[in-house]
Amino acid sequence: MSKGSFKGETGDVILDDNGEREPIFVVTMLDISDQPNSLMQLSFTNNTLQITKNYNDESVIWANRGGKRPLYKPICGYTGTECPQNITTYILIGVGLVLLLLVATLGGIGYAVREKMREKDRLTRECIIPFCELGNLKEMQSTEDVKSLELNKSMKSLQSSQSGASTKLSSMDNKKLETENYSHFLYNREVVFGIKYQVRVRIFNEDLTQLRKIKQLDHDNLNKFCGVCTDAPILYGIWKYCQRGSLKDLIAKEQYVGDSFVMFTLMRDIASGLIALHGSFVGAHGMLSSENCLINDRWQVKISDFGLNMIRESQPMSKRKLLWTAPELLRENNRKGTKEGDVYSFAIICCELVNRETVWNGVEREDDVDEIFYRLKRTNVAVPHRPQLHPREEVNNNLLLLIRDCWGELPTERPRIDQVRSMLKQMVRDGSQNLMDYVFGMLEQYASSLEQEVEERTRELVEEKRKSDILLYRMLPKQVAEKLKLGEYVEPEQFSAATIFFSDVVSFTTLASKCSPLQVVNLLNGLYTAFDGIIDTHDVYKVETIGDGYLVCSGIPRKNGNDHAKEISELAFAFLRTVSTFRVDHLPNERVNLRIGIHTGPAVAGVVGLTMPRYCLFGDTVNTATGRIHISTTTNHYLTNIIGGYVTEPRGEVIIKGKGVMETFWLLGHSGDSNIAFGGLRSDIVESPEPI
Numbered sequence: 001m002s003k004g005s006f007k008g009e010t011g012d013v014i015l016d017d018n019g020e021r022e023p024i025f026v027v028t029m030l031d032i033s034d035q036p037n038s039l040m041q042l043s044f045t046n047n048t049l050q051i052t053k054n055y056n057d058e059s060v061i062w063a064n065r066g067g068k069r070p071l072y073k074p075i076c077g078y079t080g081t082e083c084p085q086n087i088t089t090y091i092l093i094g095v096g097l098v099l100l101l102l103v104a105t106l107g108g109i110g111y112a113v114r115e116k117m118r119e120k121d122r123l124t125r126e127c128i129i130p131f132c133e134l135g136n137l138k139e140m141q142s143t144e145d146v147k148s149l150e151l152n153k154s155m156k157s158l159q160s161s162q163s164g165a166s167t168k169l170s171s172m173d174n175k176k177l178e179t180e181n182y183s184h185f186l187y188n189r190e191v192v193f194g195i196k197y198q199v200r201v202r203i204f205n206e207d208l209t210q211l212r213k214i215k216q217l218d219h220d221n222l223n224k225f226c227g228v229c230t231d232a233p234i235l236y237g238i239w240k241y242c243q244r245g246s247l248k249d250l251i252a253k254e255q256y257v258g259d260s261f262v263m264f265t266l267m268r269d270i271a272s273g274l275i276a277l278h279g280s281f282v283g284a285h286g287m288l289s290s291e292n293c294l295i296n297d298r299w300q301v302k303i304s305d306f307g308l309n310m311i312r313e314s315q316p317m318s319k320r321k322l323l324w325t326a327p328e329l330l331r332e333n334n335r336k337g338t339k340e341g342d343v344y345s346f347a348i349i350c351c352e353l354v355n356r357e358t359v360w361n362g363v364e365r366e367d368d369v370d371e372i373f374y375r376l377k378r379t380n381v382a383v384p385h386r387p388q389l390h391p392r393e394e395v396n397n398n399l400l401l402l403i404r405d406c407w408g409e410l411p412t413e414r415p416r417i418d419q420v421r422s423m424l425k426q427m428v429r430d431g432s433q434n435l436m437d438y439v440f441g442m443l444e445q446y447a448s449s450l451e452q453e454v455e456e457r458t459r460e461l462v463e464e465k466r467k468s469d470i471l472l473y474r475m476l477p478k479q480v481a482e483k484l485k486l487g488e489y490v491e492p493e494q495f496s497a498a499t500i501f502f503s504d505v506v507s508f509t510t511l512a513s514k515c516s517p518l519q520v521v522n523l524l525n526g527l528y529t530a531f532d533g534i535i536d537t538h539d540v541y542k543v544e545t546i547g548d549g550y551l552v553c554s555g556i557p558r559k560n561g562n563d564h565a566k567e568i569s570e571l572a573f574a575f576l577r578t579v580s581t582f583r584v585d586h587l588p589n590e591r592v593n594l595r596i597g598i599h600t601g602p603a604v605a606g607v608v609g610l611t612m613p614r615y616c617l618f619g620d621t622v623n624t625a626t627g628r629i630h631i632s633t634t635t636n637h638y639l640t641n642i643i644g645g646y647v648t649e650p651r652g653e654v655i656i657k658g659k660g661v662m663e664t665f666w667l668l669g670h671s672g673d674s675n676i677a678f679g680g681l682r683s684d685i686v687e688s689p690e691p692i
Contacts, residue, residue, distance in 0.1 A: 016046070032063055120212075127211040128203065131232040134194070135186030184241065192226055194236035195305060199314045203230065207310045213281055214307040221273030223294055223304035228311075237311065239304050242294035247301065247349070251290060252358050260395065261438055262299075263353050264428045269301035270346060271421035278339050278417060282307045286337020288345035289324040290352050290359065298436050309336050319369050323359045324348045327376045327384070328411060340411035343420065347406030354391045354399070384409045396427050476615050477541055477557045480607060492606030498555035499564040499600045499635060500617065501540070501571060505548040506593040511584075519586055524548065527582060527592065534574045539567045543617055553617060556605050565600050565638035569631075569646060569667060572596050598667065599632040636665040645671050 005014040014022045025042040039061055041052040059067035076083035178184070183194045203211075214225045229236040244250065247266065270293055277285055285306045292305040313335050322330065326341035334341075352359055360372055375385035386407055389400055402423055408414050415423075472481045483490050505511065505527075512520050528545055535542050535552065539560055543551040552571060555564030579594050604618045631639070631648065639646035647668040653661050 014043075014045075029061065124208050124212070127208060127215055127227045129187065129227040129229045129238055131229050133187060134192075134229060134232075134236075134238075137184050137186055137191070183236070185238070187226060187238065191241040192238050193241050194229065194238050197235040197237065197311055197315050199311070199316070200230075200235050201311050201314055203228070203310075210307065210310065217276075217280060217282070217307075219273065219276040221269050221301055221303060222276055222306070223302035225307070228308075235311065237305070237308055240302075242302055242304075243297040244295040244299070246291050247293040247295060248290035248352075248358060250295065251352050251356060259442075260393075261428060264399075264424055265299075265438070266295075266301055266353060267346075267350055268421060268424045268428075270303065270349060271417055271424060273301065273303035274342050274346060274417045275421060277303065277306060278342070284337040284339050285342050285345070286329075286335055287312065287321075287325070288337075288342050288349070289321070290349045291321070293349065299439060312336075319373055323363075323369070323372065326411070327409065330373065330377050331379075338411065339417065340414050343406050343414045343417055344411075346417065346420065347403045348387065350399070350403045350406070351387045351389060354389060354395055354403070355387075356392050360387050398423070398427055476607070476613065479557060480615055484607070484613065490607045492604055493557065495556050495559070495603050495605065497562070497564070497600060498553055498603050499568040499598060499638070500603065501550075501552040501554075501568045501596065501598055503550045503572075503575065503594045503596045506595055508548040511587075511590065511592070514587060514590075523584055527579075530578050530582065531575060534571065534578060538571045538574075539563065540571055543615065551617075553603070556603060556617065557615075562638060562642050565598075565635055566643050568598055569635075569639060572598060572667065573669070597631075598635050600635040600638050601632075631665050631667045633663055633665070635667075639667070647671055 003015055003017045003019075005012055007013070011026075012024065014024070016022055022044050027039045027042070028036045029039055031037045038054050040054055043050050043052075055061065058069065062069050074080075181196055183196065185192050185194060211225075211228065215227065217225070223242065224240040226238040226240060229238060274285065274288070277283075285303065286309070287305065288303070292303065294302045294304050296302055317335075324345040326338075326344035328334075329337060329341045348359055360368075363369060363372065372385070378385070386404075389403065391400075402415075402420065406414055406420065469481070472485075475481075476484070480490050511523075515523060524545075524547075528550065531550060532542070538554075539558070540552050540554045541556060541558075543553055545551070552568065553564075554560065554567040554571075560567070575594060575596065579592055582592050584590050584592065606616065606618075607613045608616050636648050640648060647670065648665040649668055651664045651666050653663050
């Protein structure tokens with residue numbers, strides 16, 4: 001048979017060229033219903049296998065196995081040792097980590113956004129200060145709450161870090177707590193001041209952003225902005241308080257140190273503050289003046305009142321406050337200002353420092369202010385109108401040239417503020433030195449010289465005190481004077497026994513009639529000077545001298561037992577010896593004779609008067625002594641019986657003025673003395689027996 005085909009018992013029979021049958025295989029399976037189902041047919045034609053599929057999806061073949069083909073090899077191999085790792089767990093873990101990271105990222109982003117919003121709200125609340133949080137210093141100045149507050153940390157260098165608000169507030173005059181343009185408050189346990197604005201403006205979101213940026217500005221020469229108060233009776237701009245006030249106040253009061261280094265340092269601080277402003281979003285100050293250049297406790301300049309353009313543009317401004325403003329800004333009524341305009345204002349402030357007086361020579365009349373404005377705003381003038389530079393002391397000429405360059409008429413010709421600061425540094429002999437170090441150095445020198453001066457003045461004071469004490473001790477007993485110096489009251493004191501001495505010049509009236517008043521004074525001065533020298537060698541106290549009368553006591557105020565009679569008696573002998581040799585210069589033939597009365601008895605002593613206090617004696621003992629030219633019975637008893645060694649002679653009974661008849665004695669001298677009792681002198685005394 002040749003090539004061909006026919007229908008056989010099992011199907012088609014195909015013969016090839018050689019007459020051999022080409023095999024045909026049919027793959028049959030039982031379906032889900034157990035019916036045979038032909039899946040594919042395999043045939044060989046010319047030794048080529050041809051496969052004819054009777055299905056479209058392989059899942060039909062494996063319908064009884066869930067539609068999945070069985071593995072050609074067990075998962076774990078034929079030996080069960082080749083099980084693959086289960087990556088599902090890793091996939092789940094990875095997916096979980098990714099989800100967790102995603103959640104964390106989203107949470108972090110959400111938290112950051114929330115915190116940013118909260119920070120924004122917080123900054124907004126800080127920028128807008130409720131009026132209820134501003135404490136009234138007038139009402140709180142005397143309360144314990146204010147007294148216990150700890151204020152500015154920068155005061156550590158000059159004050160204790162624990163100093164309270166009462167210390168700081170006590171230095172502030174109550175009149176300065178409330179002025180026309182400013183008010184002082186207590187905010188967050190610190191003293192702040194509020195600038196009063198006559199207008200009310202609405203604060204928008206962009207304004208809040210601006211306020212937040214101003215609040216975040218931090219520089220050594222920029223004052224700290226605290227916020228604005230919109231719910232007060234008037235609108236306030238709140239700034240940190242500086243202890244030494246404004247530069248304008250210090251110049252007006254001439255309280256700042258006029259040293260050139262201090263002046264240059266203040267200028268340099270202002271320039272540094274302007275550099276910080278010009279390099280920030282603020283751009284320019286616009287209203288720079290010595291009034292908003294504040295000075296803290298470390299003599300550091302802090303520029304204030306900057307950046308609030310949203311309020312400043314609506315605020316009415318007096319011409320006096322615009323005296324520092326550049327002419328081109330005055331012509332344009334530009335409140336925002338420019339960097340060149342700030343340089344002009346800086347030059348005006350430097351002129352104030354050099355002249356040591358406020359702007360435009362302290363102009364006060366409004367007519368003068370109007371005249372200045374008219375001249376400033378004029379254009380096309382040969383010489384622009386500017387303040388006069390007349391320094392009170394020698395100033396670096398380069399500084400004067402720099403000031404003139406800074407207030408030039410054309411803004412483009414003015415130097416930049418950073419160039420100004422560089423030139424200022426070159427003019428200072430030690431630009432790296434800090435102002436506080438310089439001030440402390442000056443204070444040390446001053447303290448050293450002051451210490452020497454104090455020592456010298458102390459020595460002078462001690463010497464003057466010594467002289468005053470000597471004079472006081474001559475007027476009053478030492479123990480009495482010491483009590484009076486201590487402010488103590490001197491109680492009158494009773495003395496049971498004391499001896500009183502009284503003397504006067506015999507026939508003094510006759511002697512005085514022969515002298516002029518000046519000669520009388522010289523006579524008594526010479527006599528009493530000699531007596532005073534004798535008193536210093538005896539335990540006695542000189543009570544007073546009245547005319548020619550000389551009153552001395554012993555046993556008062558210092559008690560000396562029974563020696564008071566002896567001391568007075570020896571004093572009387574010494575007086576008589578002195579008088580025997582005393583001569584009157586203008587009456588050489590005249591002799592001065594004494595009448596001496598001595599009496600012993602009780603007495604009372606005390607200080608009389610406050611303006612010119614006197615130590616006075618009171619009692620019969622004093623009265624008796626003044627009426628005698630001899631000794632009384634009591635004194636005679638002390639000298640002869642108690643002390644002994646004295647010779648007396650009875651005189652008999654005599655009439656004593658105010659006392660009546662009393663028995664008296666003559667004091668003659670010491671026992672065993674060859675020249676008893678100065679007989680010649682006694683003869684002189686007897687010549688005038690009448691009592692004083």
